[in-house]
Amino acid sequence: MSYLKPNQSTSPRLTLIATSLGLVLVTLDVTVVNVALERIQASLSTNVTGLQWIINAYTLVFASLLLTAGAIGDRFGAKRIFVIGFALFTIASLACGMAGTISTLIAGRVVQGVGAALCVPASLALLSASFPEAASRARAVSIWAGVGGLALAAGPVVGGIMVDRLGWPSIFFLNLPLGLLGIWLTLSYAPSGSKTPNRGLDLAGQVLAILALGGLTLGFVEAGSLGWTHPLVLSGFTCFLVAGALFLLAEAHGADPMLPLSLFRSSVVSASCVVGLLTNFAYYGLMFVLSLFFQATKGYSPLMTGLAFLPMTALVTVANLISGLLTARFGPRLPMVMGQALAACGYLALAGIDGRTPYSVIVGPLLAAGIGVALTVPAMTAAVLANADRQRTGITSGALNASRQTGGVIGVGVFGSLVAGGAEKLLAGMHVALILAGLALGIGAIISFVSIKVRLITKSNSLPVEMITKGETN
Structure with missing residues (x-):
């Protein structure tokens, strides 16, 4: 991305807060909606297919636009694009909260996805401009990514509390004050920078x-x-x-291709993108299905559903750090294989549960699945970037992130189709979905073992930390 030079009125710390707010909202809206599904279904008189579109309208647009959004930021300026994306996301959140029909809510989610796709790459460019020194930039991006991880973990619980106490529209109205604050901070304190008007789209x-x-x-x-x-x-x-x-x-x-096919000449890059797709296919597809199971079959409230998901999300940050240590010591293959195998075992262990199964039996496999996925993602990101040409780390990490988002879209689509059709089909379809998720992650573990190098040997002596982190969000 083009270099953005800070001016005298900028504040790196406030820019970090603004970009972190953007990531928090984008990340929350990946998971927070799941715990509101039953209330939305009752309020808007929709079916499982409608609920799938509520989830996928956001993720589909986000995945589709992510690669182009970075080029748009370069061409028109990261600050401008970040503000536009943040504003679109905030306005769309208002529309979602006020939606009286399923069609209006889905349309609002589409616009949210556009805003989210514009925000994420531009936020990294703003951080790079605000923290030109490598060490300070590394700390800033670590904070940015850590805040995103916490938002991902907190999403189901925050959503559950708000839906229980204030109703499902509140999960969207929450974005309004935070969005306005983020836009004001960006306009007031983020660096203005150069544009690359000749950048192709x-x-x-x-x-x-x-x-x-x-x-x-x-x-x-x-x-x-x-x-x-x-x-x-x-x-x-x-x-x-x-x-x-x-x-x-x-x-x-x-x-000027948005996805140069030459990236996939590297077997490691190709394998990691496939693993990323399979991982999110299982994780987000089952988050959708299990949310319906907890609420429709077990009769949990939105808050109890959010708490039920806590084992899958609470240890994400800790497991990410452990994955980084394992990758540095043993290379990315070990945490990728171990993580996917652990998650596969967790999901397969859930394949026999029903409405009478006590939560004490469910919590262990959920914990295994959450830790396994969290071990896998940082390692696959490191593997991709270690095998990317230095000048193409941005597009390579973007390709990985896009493949992961695509996996989530497909997972919700496939698993949702299995559980559509009433309470009886929900339970049978969920069992099939859990088995498919376990098989997908098992295949991913095999691909990782065969294709990923044991040791991490980079093509560059200094990969920018913001690009490493970029693949870990959402």
């Missing part, structure tokens, strides 16, 4: 990426209620195949 690739991922999501989400042979479902999968093929052609021959 891959508009054709961007449109095709949205069509491909949107078609795939449409097929999986609607299959649960319409059936796998319904014309709309088949049209979605056809759109995915056609747009996906055209996307690959556009990226292979475009002047």
Whole structure:
């Protein structure tokens, strides 16, 4: 990204607060909505398919735009794009909270996804500008990432408290004061910087990426209620195949591709992106399904549901640190294989639970799954960046993050289609989803063992810490 030079009116600490607020809101809205699903379903008279779209409308747009958003920030200025993204996210949150129909809520989530995609890359550019010294930048980005990890862990509990006490719209209204504060801090204290007006934008690739991922999501989400042979479902999968093929052609021959295919000449980069997709496929897909299980089958309140998820999220930060230590000592393969194997065992151990299963039996496997995923993500990020050319670390980490977000979209779509259709189908579909998640993570562990180097040998002597952290958010 282009270098942004701070001016005399800037405040690095307040810029850190502003960018951290942005990450907190973006991260919260990945998980906080899950605990409100049953209340939203009752309030807006929707079905499981509608609930899937509430989750996926946000994540789909976020994943689709993430790679292009960095280039937009370079071209028009990171500060401007961060403020625009933050404003879009905040306004959309107001619209979500006021939504009286499922269509309005889904539309608001789409705009939230656009704002989130613009915020994340621009926030890293602002941090780089505010902290030009490597050591201070490393500390700032560590704080930024740590705050995001805490938000991810706190999301279900915060959401549960607010939904129980104030109703489901409150989880969106919470974003308003924090969003306005973040925008004011950014406008007042973040550095203004140079732009790169000649930076190319891959508009054709961007449109095709949205069509491909949107078609795939449409097929999986609607299959649960319409059936796998319904014309709309088949049209979605056809759109995915056609747009996906055209996307690959556009990226292979475009002047400024958003996703240069040459990145995947590295088996480590390719394997890590596949592992990232499989990991989020299991994690976020099951967070959606288990939220329905806790509320619809076990009768938990939103607050109790949030607390039930705590074992999956509470130790994320600690496990991330342990993963970093293991990676530094033994290389990324050990924590990646160990983490995915542990998470797979956790999910498979849950495959026999039902409404009569006491929570004391559920908590152990949830803890294993959460720790396993948290061990995997930092190691895969380190593996990708160690095998990326120095000048392409940004786009490489963006590709990993996009693959992870895509995995989450597919997971909610596939697993949601399994549980659509009433209480009886919920339990049977959840068991299938848990088995599929365990198998996916088992495959990921095998891929990691075969493709990831034992030792971490970087192509550059100094990978920028902000790029390493970038792949760990959300």
